Amino acid sequence: MLEPGEIPQFTGDLAQLETECADLKKDAGDVRRTGQDRPGRAEHHAIPERYPNATREPLDGPANGSGQFDQVWRREDGGFVVVEAKSSVDTELGARNLPDGNRVPQGTSTTASDLHDLRL
Numbered sequence: 001m002l003e004p005g006e007i008p009q010f011t012g013d014l015a016q017l018e019t020e021c022a023d024l025k026k027d028a029g030d031v032r033r034t035g036q037d038r039p040g041r042a043e044h045h046a047i048p049e050r051y052p053n054a055t056r057e058p059l060d061g062p063a064n065g066s067g068q069f070d071q072v073w074r075r076e077d078g079g080f081v082v083v084e085a086k087s088s089v090d091t092e093l094g095a096r097n098l099p100d101g102n103r104v105p106q107g108t109s110t111t112a113s114d115l116h117d118l119r120l
Contacts, residue, residue, distance in 0.1 A: 043071065047083070051075050 010017075047054055054073040057080075071083035084093065084106050093106040104110045 043083075047071075047073055047081065051081055054081060 043056065047056075051073060053076040057072040057074055059069060059072060069082050070085040073081040073083070075081060095103045095105050096111050097103050098110070
């Protein structure tokens, strides 16, 4: 059991700490917004280079967040390209918990099927 005298005590400048916290929150928001722009790079570079006549499909729902595709493109042959954009080339793909309890990585056909089923 923790004794009351063992509880760490903050002895610094509380106003400065609040300022630093506010700055960190702003910086975190800037990083998130930068990462959210990555799908635009796919739209203007990767897709036109690899699928020159693909057309972007409209998506229902918010512009970003979990449980949805970042972008979906219809290829000229009728197939689809699903874009899973990340904020950095060093960012690993996440995973999704399926209704059956299995956990599968993003970017797989299983994940795509699960997201598709949620929309039906």
